[in-house]
Amino acid sequence: MSEVxxxxxxxxxxxxxxxxxxxxxxxxxxxxxRLETGEWRPxxxxxxxxxLAAQFSVSQGTVRKAIDELAGENLVxxxxxxxxxxxxxxxxxxxxxxxxxxxxxxxxxxYPASELIDVKRSRANADIGxxxxxxxxxAILILRRLLRYGGEPTVLDEITLPAALFKGLTxxxxxxxxxxxxxxxxxEFGVRMxxxxxxxxxxxxxxxxxEALRVGMGSPLLCVERITYTYADKPVEFRRGLxxxxxxxxxxxxx
Amino acid sequence: MSEVxxxxxxxxxxxxxxxxxxxxxxxxxxxxxRLETGEWRPxxxxxxxxxLAAQFSVSQGTVRKAIDELAGENLVxxxxxxxxxxxxxxxxxxxxxxxxxxxxxxxxxxYPASELIDVKRSRANADIGxxxxxxxxxAILILRRLLRYGGEPTVLDEITLPAALFKGLTxxxxxxxxxxxxxxxxxEFGVRMxxxxxxxxxxxxxxxxxEALRVGMGSPLLCVERITYTYADKPVEFRRGLxxxxxxxxxxxxx
DNA sequence: CAGTGGTCTAGACCACATC
DNA sequence: ATGTGGTCTAGACCACTGG
Numbered sequence: 001m002s003e004v005x006x007x008x009x010x011x012x013x014x015x016x017x018x019x020x021x022x023x024x025x026x027x028x029x030x031x032x033x034r035l036e037t038g039e040w041r042p043x044x045x046x047x048x049x050x051x052l053a054a055q056f057s058v059s060q061g062t063v064r065k066a067i068d069e070l071a072g073e074n075l076v077x078x079x080x081x082x083x084x085x086x087x088x089x090x091x092x093x094x095x096x097x098x099x100x101x102x103x104x105x106x107x108x109x110x111y112p113a114s115e116l117i118d119v120k121r122s123r124a125n126a127d128i129g130x131x132x133x134x135x136x137x138x139a140i141l142i143l144r145r146l147l148r149y150g151g152e153p154t155v156l157d158e159i160t161l162p163a164a165l166f167k168g169l170t171x172x173x174x175x176x177x178x179x180x181x182x183x184x185x186x187x188e189f190g191v192r193m194x195x196x197x198x199x200x201x202x203x204x205x206x207x208x209x210x211e212a213l214r215v216g217m218g219s220p221l222l223c224v225e226r227i228t229y230t231y232a233d234k235p236v237e238f239r240r241g242l243x244x245x246x247x248x249x250x251x252x253x254x255x
Numbered sequence: 256m257s258e259v260x261x262x263x264x265x266x267x268x269x270x271x272x273x274x275x276x277x278x279x280x281x282x283x284x285x286x287x288x289r290l291e292t293g294e295w296r297p298x299x300x301x302x303x304x305x306x307l308a309a310q311f312s313v314s315q316g317t318v319r320k321a322i323d324e325l326a327g328e329n330l331v332x333x334x335x336x337x338x339x340x341x342x343x344x345x346x347x348x349x350x351x352x353x354x355x356x357x358x359x360x361x362x363x364x365x366y367p368a369s370e371l372i373d374v375k376r377s378r379a380n381a382d383i384g385x386x387x388x389x390x391x392x393x394a395i396l397i398l399r400r401l402l403r404y405g406g407e408p409t410v411l412d413e414i415t416l417p418a419a420l421f422k423g424l425t426x427x428x429x430x431x432x433x434x435x436x437x438x439x440x441x442x443e444f445g446v447r448m449x450x451x452x453x454x455x456x457x458x459x460x461x462x463x464x465x466e467a468l469r470v471g472m473g474s475p476l477l478c479v480e481r482i483t484y485t486y487a488d489k490p491v492e493f494r495r496g497l498x499x500x501x502x503x504x505x506x507x508x509x510x
Numbered sequence: 511c512a513g514t515g516g517t518c519t520a521g522a523c524c525a526c527a528t529c
Numbered sequence: 530a531t532g533t534g535g536t537c538t539a540g541a542c543c544a545c546t547g548g
Contacts, residue, residue, distance in 0.1 A: 020544080022517060048533060059519045064534085074510065080534045081526035099509055103454075196509040199358075201500035202457045202475035220457035220475040226509075245456035252507055254354055254451040254481075255329065275525080277536060303514060314538045319515085335515045336545035517543070524536070 027066035042088035139163035282321035297343035394418035
């Protein structure tokens with residue numbers, strides 16, 4: 001089963017391939033495909049390296065290298081002695097910090113409380129269309145959310161989603177869910193957030209935001225715009241966060 | 256030569272090691288040590304994998320894995336067919352973006368012009384001492400610098416360095432150097448910047464900064480504080496940049 | 511051409527988790 | 530005891546670079 005024609009199964013790479021691609025890259029592509037189609041679901045174990053090697057008729061080392069890259073891209077998680085598992089947003093709390101960069105100024109870790117304010121339906125304008133790879137006029141959802149750190153309102157998010165991918169999303173359904181927002185998206189709608197690009201600017205607080213974050217009007221805020229991508233670099237979320245840096249900051253590591 | 260006692264040279268890992276460390280990690284440590292001591296200088300080729308394997312009496316695959324990690328940490332650069340080279344800040348212009356996150360809003364790449372305003376000598380206060388792992392009262396250098404993008408003044412940096420590591424740094428000497436600031440530090444003082452932690456806040460422009468960046472007083476600015484580390488996670492630079500986001504932004508990728 | 515890093519194999523054994 | 534990922538070896542051949 002799972003017969004897939006590799007470029008040249010038991011042999012080394014093909015003799016005269018126009019565009020040469022290493023075997024392990026091909027394997028990686030096939031594995032990614034299975035992840036994408038949901039053949040293996042988040043949190044589940046994928047077959048062992050030995051199994052996969054047999055399926056693809058390659059050595060274990062080749063499968064290993066493919067999985068190494070997937071693990072490096074956070075698509076799967078290796079656990080010695082147990083197996084390799086499809087990554088998920090619903091696991092450890094500590095993995096939340098992967099997409100959450102606001103930290104306390106004193107360096108302490110702190111998990112914010114999330115309050116969904118409302119969910120609105122609307123239609124994409126040209127800008128949103130460009131960001132989310134949709135046509136202007138396509139249906140979208142707009143979520144507004146407040147993050148509180150130790151009770152202090154700190155981040156006001158406006159989250160724009162393509163309605164087609166999140167049918168049936170309501171405030172009630174979100175409130176009933178336990179866990180992070182990306183966990184919610186993953187388990188309820190099968191949309192897995194894999195990577196994001198952020199652009200940060202400094203702005204001044206407008207009256208509405210100032211009140212929500214309890215800062216003076218005109219106070220300086222971080223404006224963090226994020227586009228989040230799922231498989232095949234498909235954009236599926238546009239988010240604009242306004243953040244007060246009264247007692248928190250945006251943390252980043254350059255390496 | 257280069258006889259180093261590995262935990263158990265030709266054999267597999269030691270039988271009953273209290274704290275087990277893979278062979279390739281030990282190799283990696285030895286290689287890092289040579290990089291740190293300057294035995295191999297930036298831009299130079301290190302010995303081939305075969306050579307190193309022979310030196311350490313391990314297989315090429317083990318050396319390879321060690322070097323893979325060093326390459327992943329940007330300590331070293333592999334070039335197929337040529338060799339493996341000690342990483343340097345003086346090479347390609349494109350590698351500059353590794354430590355430079357301000358981008359144009361339209362997405363175009365643009366290299367800023369750097370103007371060193373002045374160099375002052377001073378003594379560390381308690382805060383700086385903590386950041387740079389020095390005692391309060393130790394000698395420091397403070398550089399002020401302006402970055403212009405397409406002529407527009409955009410970033411005003413204040414850079415604090417331990418004077419002991421940068422003896423003889425003057426404005427004249429910097430102005431005479433062609434290339435990036437980290438290239439200057441590397442070639443002139445042998446200090447290699449490897450990793451940095453940044454904290455970003457939103458602030459309002461004070462009069463002096465407002466004039467330098469040609470923005471209105473009280474305009475919102477990004478305040479980017481950076482601590483930069485060299486080998487062994489030793490902090491060697493503290494930097495505070497004030498950035499206008501009039502036509503640029505701070506770019507970041509989450510993955 | 512020779513030398514370098516890059517890929518692949520086959521097989522061995524270790525460390526960890528589970529039953 | 531078994532099965533998983535993790536490490537290590539030895540050897541082969543490919544792809545790229547430069548003389």
